[in-house]
Amino acid sequence: MTGLRERKKQQTQEALSWAALRLSVERGFGQVLVEDIAAEAGVSPRTFNNYFSSKAEAIAWRQLNRALETARGIRERPRSEPLWESVAEALVMHEGIERQPDPRWTAGVRLMMTEPALFGEYLKASAAAERAWAAAIAERTGTRPTDMYPQLVAAALSAAHRVATEQWLQADPPVPLATLAREALRQIAAGLPDPSVQ
Incomplete structure (x- = not known):
C-alpha cells in the first residue's frame, strides 16, 4: 500500500508540475493562478496546496525529481565502473542520447532559468x-556525504549540468542535452585541460 500511495503522490506531483510549466510557458508565469494549474491537472486547489507551497515550487519540482533519479542511478551503476562514468551515465539516463530537444521542454527550461x-x-x-x-x-566511494570529495564531485556535476543546459538552450542547430552533458563531464574528469595549449 505504501508503494501505491507513493506512486499516486508522484503522479499527482508530476501532473501539477507539468500543468504549471505548460501554462506558464503559454501565458507567462505571472498570468497563471494556482486555480488554473489545479484545473489543468484535474484536482482541487486544496490538493495543489497539499503538494506545493507555490507555483514556482511546482515547476522546480521536475528538476529536483530528475536529480533524485540521478542519485538513484549513481547508486545502481556497477561498482566496477569508474565513478565519473557512472555519474555521466546516471545524469543522462533520462535525456536520450540522440533525441533532438522537444521545443515544449526547451521553452520550459528556458522559463525556469530566466x-x-x-x-x-x-x-x-x-x-x-x-x-x-x-x-x-559518498556511498560509492566509502566516504561521508559531508566529506570534501563527494561534495566536490556533486558540485562539479551540478556545474556540468547547468553549463550543458545553457549550451543546449543556445545551440543552433539543436543538440541533444545528453551529448553536451557527457562532454561537460568528460572535460571535468580530464581535469579541465587548457584548450589554448592543445
Missing part, C-alpha cells in the same frame, strides 16, 4: 540535488 520569480526555487532545487548526489557519491 524568470526571476522561478530562479530562487531553481537554486533551492539545485542545492537539494547536490546534497542527494553527494550522498550517493
Whole structure:
C-alpha cells in the first residue's frame, strides 16, 4: 500500500508540475493562478496546496525529481565502473542520447532559468540535488556525504549540468542535452585541460 500511495503522490506531483510549466510557458508565469494549474491537472486547489507551497515550487519540482533519479542511478551503476562514468551515465539516463530537444521542454527550461520569480526555487532545487548526489557519491566511494570529495564531485556535476543546459538552450542547430552533458563531464574528469595549449 505504501508503494501505491507513493506512486499516486508522484503522479499527482508530476501532473501539477507539468500543468504549471505548460501554462506558464503559454501565458507567462505571472498570468497563471494556482486555480488554473489545479484545473489543468484535474484536482482541487486544496490538493495543489497539499503538494506545493507555490507555483514556482511546482515547476522546480521536475528538476529536483530528475536529480533524485540521478542519485538513484549513481547508486545502481556497477561498482566496477569508474565513478565519473557512472555519474555521466546516471545524469543522462533520462535525456536520450540522440533525441533532438522537444521545443515544449526547451521553452520550459528556458522559463525556469530566466524568470526571476522561478530562479530562487531553481537554486533551492539545485542545492537539494547536490546534497542527494553527494550522498550517493559518498556511498560509492566509502566516504561521508559531508566529506570534501563527494561534495566536490556533486558540485562539479551540478556545474556540468547547468553549463550543458545553457549550451543546449543556445545551440543552433539543436543538440541533444545528453551529448553536451557527457562532454561537460568528460572535460571535468580530464581535469579541465587548457584548450589554448592543445
